Amino acid sequence: MVLPRVIRAVIMGPPGSGKGTVSGRITKTFGLKHISSGDILRANINAQTELGLLMKSCIDQGQLVPDDVMSRLILNDLRAIDGTSWLLDGFPRTVSQAEALDDVYTLNTVVNLNVPFQTIKQRLTSRWTHLPSGRVYNTDFNPPKVPGFDDETGEPLFQRDDDRPETVTRRLKSYETQTEPVLEYYRSKELSPFSHILNTGIFPSALVSIIPE
Numbered sequence: 321m322v323l324p325r326v327i328r329a330v331i332m333g334p335p336g337s338g339k340g341t342v343s344g345r346i347t348k349t350f351g352l353k354h355i356s357s358g359d360i361l362r363a364n365i366n367a368q369t370e371l372g373l374l375m376k377s378c379i380d381q382g383q384l385v386p387d388d389v390m391s392r393l394i395l396n397d398l399r400a401i402d403g404t405s406w407l408l409d410g411f412p413r414t415v416s417q418a419e420a421l422d423d424v425y426t427l428n429t430v431v432n433l434n435v436p437f438q439t440i441k442q443r444l445t446s447r448w449t450h451l452p453s454g455r456v457y458n459t460d461f462n463p464p465k466v467p468g469f470d471d472e473t474g475e476p477l478f479q480r481d482d483d484r485p486e487t488v489t490r491r492l493k494s495y496e497t498q499t500e501p502v503l504e505y506y507r508s509k510e511l512s513p514f515s516h517i518l519n520t521g522i523f524p525s526a527l528v529s530i531i532p533e
């Protein structure tokens with residue numbers, strides 16, 4: 321199998337579908353850089369940057385950050401690692417963001433995680449996050465070794481403000497109206513989410529087995 325010189329991949333799926341979890345496994349296995357838009361925003365909130373302070377209420381209410389802000393943020397980060405293979409997690413989330421990305425980069429792969437909304441609601445109420453690294457745990461699925469603390473650093477874990485049930489409902493609605501059209505956009509460009517991986521063999525087939533049912 322011939323791997324492309326530089327892998328430019330996107331992982332998609334509703335909030336709580338496992339993008340962060342699966343990204344961690346993919347990037348470890350294949351040596352890609354993991355760029356998570358949510359982790360970048362939360363790091364800004366935590367560091368109380370101007371951007372973080374401006375975007376906090378929007379994120380806490382389950383709304384999307386404006387497209388121009390988000391595209392500028394991610395494209396800047398990508399420019400800084402030019403020539404490196406990467407996996408984008410959480411971006412693009414709208415067709416406008418997908419177009420902004422397309423103007424600069426040609427993607428090799430789009431992975432889509434398809435998980436029923438009812439399952440998502442259960443997962444998010446038991447998600448615990450290590451904010452500095454973005455590592456996620458679940459009290460049922462992958463609990464930390466010591467309840468409430470990160471396995472690698474021993475630091476405390478947090479429940480995200482936007483994982484409250486009413487905010488999750490709003491985020492799922494925004495996924496349906498604003499993000500699902502991005503899947504159609506990629507299908508129309510023959511970057512068919514999922515089947516593209518199986519057809520091109522960009523990643524070994526072992527990848528398929530780590531993607532949740």
Ligand SMILES: Nc1nc2c(ncn2[C@@H]2O[C@H](COP(=O)(O)OP(=O)(O)O)[C@@H](O)[C@H]2O)c(=O)[nH]1
Binds near residue numbers: 338
């Ligand atoms: N039961 C189950 N839980 C999972 C699976 N993948 C991730 N999770 C948990 O579901 C929650 C959401 O996963 P996360 O990776 O943060 O999803 P994201 O919001 O799409 O990035 C976390 O608590 C994970 O530990 C899975 O395959 N099965």
Ligand SMILES: Nc1ncnc2c1ncn2[C@@H]1O[C@H](COP(=O)(O)OP(=O)(O)O)[C@@H](O)[C@H]1O
Binds near residue numbers: 339340378382413482
């Ligand atoms: N590409 C994006 N465009 C607009 N807002 C975003 C984007 N990525 C993240 N956000 C904001 O950050 C929040 C958390 O994102 P993320 O951590 O990716 O959530 P999840 O992993 O649960 O899908 C989103 O609900 C949204 O408010």
